[in-house]
Amino acid sequence: MNAYRDLRVALLGSGSVGSQVARLLLDQGDELAARIGARLQLIGIAVRDLDAKRDVELPRELFTTDAEQLVLGADIVIELMGGIEPARSLILRAIEGGADVITGNKALIAAHGPELAQAAEQVGAQLSYEAAVAGAIPIIRPLRESLAGDHIVRVMGIVNGSTNYILDRMDRFGDSAEEAMRVASELGYLEADPTLDVEGYDAAQKATILARIAFHTDVPVDSVHREGITKVTLDQIEAASRAGYVIKLLAIAERLTTADGLEGVSARVYPALISREHPLAAVHGGKNAVFVEAEAAGELMFYGAGAGGVETASAVMGDLVTAARRHVAGGPGIPGSAHAELPLLPVQEVTTRYQVMLRVHDEPGVLATIAGLLADHGVSAASVEQAVPEDEAAGHASLVIGTHSAREAELAATVDALRANDAVVAVTSVLRLEGNS
Secondary structure, three states, X not given: OOOOOOEEEEEEOOOHHHHHHHHHHHHOHHHHHHHHOOOEEEEEEEOOOOOOOOOOOOOHHHEEOOHHHHHHOOOEEEEXXXXXXXXXXXXXXXXXXXXXXXXXXXXHHHHHHHHHHHHHHHHOOOEEOHHHOOOOOOOHHHHHHHXXXXXXXXXXXXXXXXXXXXXXXXXXXXXXXXXXXXXXXXXXXXXXXXHHHHOOHHHHHHHHHHHHHHHOOOOOHHHOEEOXXXXXXXXXXXXXXXXXXXXXXXXXXXXXXXXXXXXEEXXXXXXXXXXXXXXXXXXXXXXXXXXXXXXXXXEEEEEEEOOOHHHHHHHXXXXXXXXXXXXXXXXXXXXXXXXXXXXXXXXXXXXXXXXXXXXXEOOOOHHHXXXXXXXXXXXXXXXXXXXXXXXXXXXXXXXXXXXXXXEHHXXXXXXXXXHHOOOEEEEEEEEEEEOOO
16 A cells, blocks of 8 residues: 555544544544555644543643634544534635535534535535434435435434433323423433424424435525424323324425425424334434435435434544545545425425314214314314313313325314314314324
């Protein structure tokens, strides 16, 4: 093997992931050099506070607060700072200098991915971000490379471990939402402000990235329909279980054809029912999984740790080795595929099924009234479960209605009509049913 010069690596950020990346670079230098054909030299780690406590003990001389100067001397820049700025500006500066960039910054890639990819393509650099979605799970590269010649129909995944942990505890242990969130916080699954996770923002950013790659179309994050888990109750969990389902927060990117024949892309995040026989139903705790449906390859599932310092560092290191090998072999970085630019379709165009829980007046004719309302909106009932009157003194009973497939617009209109009908005391739950069951 002919000797190749050392490749200079700059690291931006030394949090839980960054510190593990630095450790792996320092500890596995000989092994990495053998794989790559060149030695990786960590030339510095940019941080805000030189004296902050680190997860890993690293040589102090590597740390600097001058991130701009650091990136100018690098062949490969690893950005693990998080946030939009100064990460975006530093990445653009690195690319302009001809450096390859590896990032795990999902918020940045969701908001500015096309801009950064275009900048990299113009100078022949490589932009990689395997760690931005689902932690250690390889999903970006399979979608971008392994399945590049296939026709992807749908990508559906559990991409936020915090919310999966909460919903899983409610399902398996009967915890209330409040109790499950308390345990999740104590174990470090939730930040002090859990909004990013429980309101679905984190999952929506990842849905944007997955949709963009799977369908070769720019999908802005604000076009993703988003609902969080804050309204999911133990009653819903128990009703789902009785019907053979589990509730998961799903990120879905799907190729759809409207009634008018228009092909487009839908990207959405919401808590949904999924059959206990579906592979995603078996994803427990804080794990992540992404389920891909492709025309030729069929059904594929990628499962593993969706977070964690050393686990996510594995994804970063995979991108790093790939980028370094390109330097040794020569040639430009691999650009993203040409954009198909499919139109973005609103959630109203999605075809799905609903499970609707109602509190109704316990009197003759109510079921016929409900059935008539569904029929008026082109929706048919697949199942109806009538519970014993929950408040016999008030004369109320509970109904759980499962619908056949219909457009979201018709299903939503049906729910509105149910809410307005005198026979219905309250619509207590509305959940979509996803998967092929």
